[in-house]
Amino acid sequence: MGRSLEWLEIEGFLIESNSHLTKDSRPFAVKRSHLADFIHDLITLAPGTCAMERIWREWSVPTMSFTDSERHRYSRHFILPQVGEDGQARLKHSSVLCVGAGGLGSPTLLYLAAAGVGRIGVIDADRVDLSNLQRQIVHGTSRIDVLKTESAEATLREINPEVEVITHPYRLTADNVLEVLADYDVIVDGSDNFPTRFLVNDGAYFANKPLVAGAIFQFDGQLSVFDRASGGPCYRCLLPEPPAPGAVPSCDEAGVLGALPGVVGSLQAMEVLKILLKIGTPLVGRMMHYDALSARFRELTLRRDPSCPLCGENPTVTAPVDYVQTCAAGAELSVQELRSTLENGFSGVLLDVRQPEEHAWAHITGCRLIPLGEIEAAIPSLDADQEYLVYCKIGQRSAYAVALMQEAGIRKARNVTGGILAWHQAFGMEMLEEG
Numbered sequence: 278m279g280r281s282l283e284w285l286e287i288e289g290f291l292i293e294s295n296s297h298l299t300k301d302s303r304p305f306a307v308k309r310s311h312l313a314d315f316i317h318d319l320i321t322l323a324p325g326t327c328a329m330e331r332i333w334r335e336w337s338v339p340t341m342s343f344t345d346s347e348r349h350r351y352s353r354h355f356i357l358p359q360v361g362e363d364g365q366a367r368l369k370h371s372s373v374l375c376v377g378a379g380g381l382g383s384p385t386l387l388y389l390a391a392a393g394v395g396r397i398g399v400i401d402a403d404r405v406d407l408s409n410l411q412r413q414i415v416h417g418t419s420r421i422d423v424l425k426t427e428s429a430e431a432t433l434r435e436i437n438p439e440v441e442v443i444t445h446p447y448r449l450t451a452d453n454v455l456e457v458l459a460d461y462d463v464i465v466d467g468s469d470n471f472p473t474r475f476l477v478n479d480g481a482y483f484a485n486k487p488l489v490a491g492a493i494f495q496f497d498g499q500l501s502v503f504d505r506a507s508g509g510p511c512y513r514c515l516l517p518e519p520p521a522p523g524a525v526p527s528c529d530e531a532g533v534l535g536a537l538p539g540v541v542g543s544l545q546a547m548e549v550l551k552i553l554l555k556i557g558t559p560l561v562g563r564m565m566h567y568d569a570l571s572a573r574f575r576e577l578t579l580r581r582d583p584s585c586p587l588c589g590e591n592p593t594v595t596a597p598v599d600y601v602q603t604c605a606a607g608a609e610l611s612v613q614e615l616r617s618t619l620e621n622g623f624s625g626v627l628l629d630v631r632q633p634e635e636h637a638w639a640h641i642t643g644c645r646l647i648p649l650g651e652i653e654a655a656i657p658s659l660d661a662d663q664e665y666l667v668y669c670k671i672g673q674r675s676a677y678a679v680a681l682m683q684e685a686g687i688r689k690a691r692n693v694t695g696g697i698l699a700w701h702q703a704f705g706m707e708m709l710e711e712g
């Protein structure tokens with residue numbers, strides 16, 4: 278069984294012209310020996326890489342043979358007419374990148390490895406923490422403090438040594454997103470914050486890769502498939518810009534029932550397999566919402582927004598963007614709270630992020646000075662487990678500093694609302710000193 282490689286069957290391709298995607302649905306075949314001419318015609322017809330990548334994916338299903346062990350391992354796939362040997366070969370020659378090896382990434386990674394997806398990438402900069410294990414089932418107690426990418430790799434190898442696991446133990450940024458995504462066929466977003474969600478959405482759009490996005494909050498989950506190639510909407514059609522810093526609490530602060538990411542991550546794995554196998558109807562243009570408490574699934578229709586800043590008619594987002602994350606709940610404290618914290622023997626760091634001359638004029642007793650402009654450079658030298666209370670003149674610069682610190686993994690950084698002016702208003706010169 279398997280396909281003849283003399284002819285390459287192409288079911289349809291996309292032509293990008295004047296920023297519009299047009300689907301050419303006429304099936305046709307190209308003789309392998311005429312491939313070079315075909316590529317030349319294609320480039321002339323549809324300049325740009327989007328169309329090219331799509332075609333490569335269409336023709337890259339090879340004839341394959343399976344070992345006895347593989348036949349045994351995937352026997353429940355082989356007996357499904359919609360999968361069979363061709364489908365399993367597709368999976369084996371596919372690659373998927375999972376952004377985040379956390380709650381959503383865990384079940385997704387487990388099922389993709391078990392199903393035999395040939396190359397699985399994991400990107401995550403964090404290390405396993407004891408508080409992760411309540412839901413992040415790709416990790417175990419013996420892997421606390423181990424890089425999540427390394428821990429996930431070990432688990433996936435145990436589940437299926439036939440698949441290749443690529444680890445990316447660093448953060449996804451506007452600088453590296455396109456390079457990282459380039460090596461994969463399908464992208465899974467299992468991240469837990471808005472900056473990454475927007476970065477992955479934009480990156481997948483620019484790279485023209487299908488994105489299976491999931492999100493969870495307390496008892497609610499949602500997922501959708503964003504696929505530029507099929508003309509569907511993107512995440513920004515739904516939410517054009519990230520919410521204002523602090524408007525939405527992060528999962529760390531909000532809590533989540535352990536099995537919830539299991540449900541949503543498993544659905545993400547299912548969408549990925551459907552896309553790779555080209556079966557069923559992918560969740561494009563639809564948002565599935567799961568309410569765990571009432572045990573109800575709802576479906577919302579998502580439409581492409583002509584004014585979308587990314588995929589709309591006059592896009593304003595033309596390259597990946599790095600946004601800064603702030604966690605709302607617990608990330609602010611008033612000067613009154615600050616005072617009582619300091620008076621009760623505060624063991625963390627009180628940080629002044631103003632300019633040295635402002636600091637010299639007056640500062641709260643016992644603080645350390647790191648001007649805002651130097652914060653980013655100083656972050657690697659700060660103890661990430663320490664508690665930081667950060668202030669400036671009115672609370673704006675310090676809010677930004679807290680955002681940078683939290684983004685860098687310093688979770689216990691909080692902003693003093695109103696800054697030193699609020700302190701002066703409330704307490705006069707008490708606990709303030711010069712120099």
Ligand SMILES: [Zn+2]
Pocket residue numbers: 510511512513514515581582585586587588589
């Ligand atoms: Zn859009």
